[in-house]
Amino acid sequence: MPHDKHTPEQLAPLLTPEGWALLNSLGPYREDDxxxxxxxxxxEGHSPELVSAVLSQARLRAKAQAKFGEFSAHMLFTRAGLEQATRLSVAARHARRFVDAGVSHVADLGCGLGADALAMASLDLEVTAVELDETTAACATMNLMPFPKARVVHADAQSVPLExxxxxxxxxxxxxxxSxxxxxxxxxxxxSPPLSFVExxxxxxxxxxxxxxxGVPHESIPDGCEAQWVSVDGDVAEVALYFNALRRPTVRRAALVLSAVGASELVAETDFDKGTExxxxxxxxxLYEPDGAVIRAGLVAELAERLGGHLVDEHIAYICAPDLVATPFARAYRVxxxxxxxxxxxxxxxxxxxxxxLDIKKRGTSVTPEELRKMLLVGQKKGASKKAxxxxxxxxxxxVAAVVEPA
Structure with missing residues (x-):
């Protein structure tokens, strides 16, 4: 996990009974207040250092709700750690892989704030979470305190014996x-650590x-693993590589789409350069606009085949089909x-x-939608309200410019 502007000294005021109680006594954080x-x-007599630390954490907890939900109200964060932290809904799927593979004791190397370790411990796995950055390790220790099967070690991930x-x-x-x-x-x-260490x-x-x-390029992904891209509510969050017992033997690449209505997955057994023509x-x-996970996994042609459609250009991720087909893997528009x-x-x-x-979407062209929108709407009569x-x-x-409407 990357180093952060937070220092142990800045976190220390929160690790006292007074500081922890004060932080947890605050209601929902609002920047205006x-x-x-x-x-x-x-x-009320609290030191400037404690007030600064409490407000910083309250701000981070508010941001963390999108990833951690109600758990965020009882956790400690750093800014950089939160940026890289796994969403709990995704971490739960990582953890399930280990349970299904019959693993009992996981080394979480580079645990960051402890999101994945938390999910693993929730499924009754024993977890040793390793973190090099001292401040981040302190946060992880606090975040994993409710789980007796989880412990945090402050060490370099590459130095830990794995026997x-x-x-x-x-x-x-x-x-x-x-700065x-x-x-x-x-x-x-x-x-840190490098992909070669993982291999x-x-x-x-x-x-x-x-x-x-x-965004890891396909040519960097090792042979012999499963690569699963995950999007959450349209935002591509990660690609997870699974080796050995964690890998599904018939899946080389996959796009997992998570949304409020559930989870859907598109998979292929073939390698990245050997998929559907x-x-x-x-x-x-x-016109179908594929989810980012589908694009990253190189599964656009496979999706087009499923939709009974075709690409409008072999190098661009837009699909056209004669019929409207409900799919979680793309947004549809009528041309x-x-x-x-x-x-x-x-x-x-x-x-x-x-x-x-005017909503402008683009692929395969250098046009900047925001600039073009200004150019097209300049001088438009006041009161014009039609949407397009x-x-x-x-x-x-x-x-080309296609006029479409959401289907």
């Missing part, structure tokens, strides 16, 4: 932190799983008309149709 809350706490474990989970640090914020690391060998553990026959950023056809009928891309012609169309609200959706894309060398 922060100044008044700070003043009130200082007037006592029958499964390993890793979440390598993929961000660098500076201006955090930046993402793209090279898997620059991760060396898998080579020993251990059930090994690793969470990586969803895409069919290409006209931009007509219904109303297709015209050559021309700013002048589109501006005239906006004016003639009385369009005041444009899809900008490329068919071969031709740029």
């Amino acid at each position: 922060a100044l008044a809350l700070s003043s009130r706490l200082r007037k 006592a474990f029958d499964g390993v989970w890793l979440d390598p640090a993929r961000r660098e932190t500076s 201006s914020g955090t930046t993402r690391i793209w090279d898997p060998e620059e991760f 060396s553990l898998a080579a020993r026959g251990l059930p090994v799983g690793v969470k990586l950023g969803p 895409p069919r290409v056809g006209p931009l007509e009928g219904y 109303l008309e297709v015209r050559p891309y021309s700013v002048k012609a589109l501006r005239a169309w906006v004016r003639e149709e009385g369009i005041g609200v 959706t444009l899809v900008l894309t490329r068919i071969g060398e031709q740029r």
Whole structure:
């Protein structure tokens, strides 16, 4: 997990009975009330250091609700740790892999704030969570206190003897932190620990799983593992690689789509360059915009086949099909008309149709939707309220603009 601007000294005030009680006594955090809350706490006699630490944690807890739900109200966070932390709904699926594989004691190497360890301990697995960063390890210790089968070790993930474990989970640090914020690391060998270390553990026959950023290139994914991309409510959260007993033998790549209505998965047994040959056809009928997990997993052609459709261009992730098919793996739009891309012609169309609200989507073109929207709506009459959706894309060398409506 990356280093954070939080230091042990800044966290220390919260690890006292007074600090912990004060933090947990606050109601729901609202940024608009922060100044008044700070003043009130200082007037009550709390030190500036404690007030600063409490407000910082209250702010992070509010942000963490999206990932941790009601658990966030009793946890400690760092900013960088929260950015990389696994959503609990996804962590539960990681943990289930270990249970189904018959694993009993997991080494969680690079545990961060402890989200995956928490999910594993909730399923009655014994977990040893290892974290190099001192502040993050302190947070994980507090977060895992309710679970007697979980313990935290402050150490380098690559230095831990693994003889006592029958499964390993890793979440390598993929961000660098500076005074201006955090930046993402793209090279898997620059991760901490690197992907080659993960492969060396898998080579020993251990059930090994690793969470990586969803943008990892296909050529970096090792042979002999299952790669599962996961999206949550349309946001691609991660790709998890599973080795040995954690891997499903008939799955090489998968797209798991989680939403309020449940979980759906699209899988392929073939490698990334050996999948379904895409069919290409006209931009007509219904346009499908695949979920990001489907795109990352290289399963767009497989989805097109399932929908009875085709790609509009073999290099662009837009699918067209004659019929409207309900699918959790894509958003569907009815194609109303297709015209050559021309700013002048589109501006005239906006004016003639009385369009005041314009949603612009694009793939395969360098157009910036926000800038184009301003150009097309400039000078539009006040009171224009008609809504419209444009899809900008490329068919071969031709740029086109499709007028569509959500199906």
